[in-house]
Amino acid sequence: MLTLNNREKIADTFGQSCLSYDKNARLQRYSGNLLCQFLNQLPSLQSPTQKSLLDLGCGTGYFTQKLAAKNFKDITALDLSSQMIAFAKQRDYAGDVPTWVRGDAHALPLASNTKDIIFSNLVLQWTQPLSVALSEAYRVLKPGGYLVFSTLIDGTLDELKQAWARVDNDKHVIDYLTHNQVEHAWQSSGFTEVFSHCERVELPYPNVNHLARELKHLGASLVKDKRHKGLTGKDKWQKMSHYYREIDRAQATTPLSNGHIQASYMLYTACLMKKEN
Incomplete structure (x- = not known):
């Protein structure tokens, strides 16, 4: 379980990366654009000017800006990192400026039954237990409202995990929930499924150093249960990098040339609905 203190440390790590985040956020762009496509498929959103939306974990405001351009009635942009919110505020927004809120997904500082849509892009993997954050989202949504979210599940960065396992028995990669655990969490929170999707996304990198650097710039390098703190020898x-290349050659679905490697991300996206009264 991640305590509030743990989650705030993660938020601080992301906040310190706000200046470099956007140029490294390839996966976040891909998943966020999928969620925007989900929104476009919802028949009840043909008139977004009548709908209120919460951007849960707004980060740098990249998708907040896109959502604002859709002319929702009002947008609340929430993040646990005050640095991210300060950065996001600097963007230009079409229509009304979003309402900015610093808050925790485990205890949303919002009234119940007040939002038509909750949009959350690659945030919920940092909420443990996930069921608490989902129950809060369910509380804040109006009956008939939708939660559209993406998260990472087990199998993410599996090449990196396997490579480190050949070097030592320490923990170097974050553990992610399984597909079944994520679905159980939203089912137990009361949601019904509109649609969901799971896919393996492979991103190319020049080398393992580049992968590690991108993860750091994205603020995603904090491993809570690592036994040996500090720099790795x-x-x-070098051993881990060697093993990584071996594993990548054996597992990659589309092997790369020029000595590049790939990293795998298991992406789970879903559109869920709060039941009507």
Whole structure:
């Protein structure tokens, strides 16, 4: 379980990366655009000017800006990182400026039954237990409202996890929930499924150092249960890089040339509905 203190440390890590976040957020762009496509498919959103929306975990405001251009009635942009909110506020927004709220997904500072849509892009993997955050989203949604979200599940960065496992028995990669655990969490929170999708996304990198650097810039390098803190020795890093290339050659569905490697992300996206009264 991630305590509030743990979640605030993660938020601080993301906040410190706000200046470099957008140029490294390839996966976030891909998943967020999928969620926007989900919104376009909802028949009840043909008139967004009548709908209120919460951007849960707004980050740098990249998708907040896109959502604002859709002319929702009002948008609340919430993040646990005050640095991210400060950065997001600097963007230009079409229509009304979003309402900015610093808050925790485990205890949303919003009234019940007040939002038509909750949009959450690659945030909920940082909420443990996930069921608490989902129950809060359910509370805040109006009956008949929708939660559209993406998260990462087990199998993400599996090449990196396997490579480190050949070097030592420490924990170097974050553990993610399984597909079944995520579905159980939203079912137990009361949601019904409109549609969901799971896919393996492979992103190319020049080398393992580049992968590690991108993860750091995205603020995603914090491993809570790591036993040996601090920098990893050069010898261990070289061994891990060697094993990574071996594993990548054996597992990649589309092998790359020029010595590049790939990293796998298991992306789960869903559109859920709060039941009508």
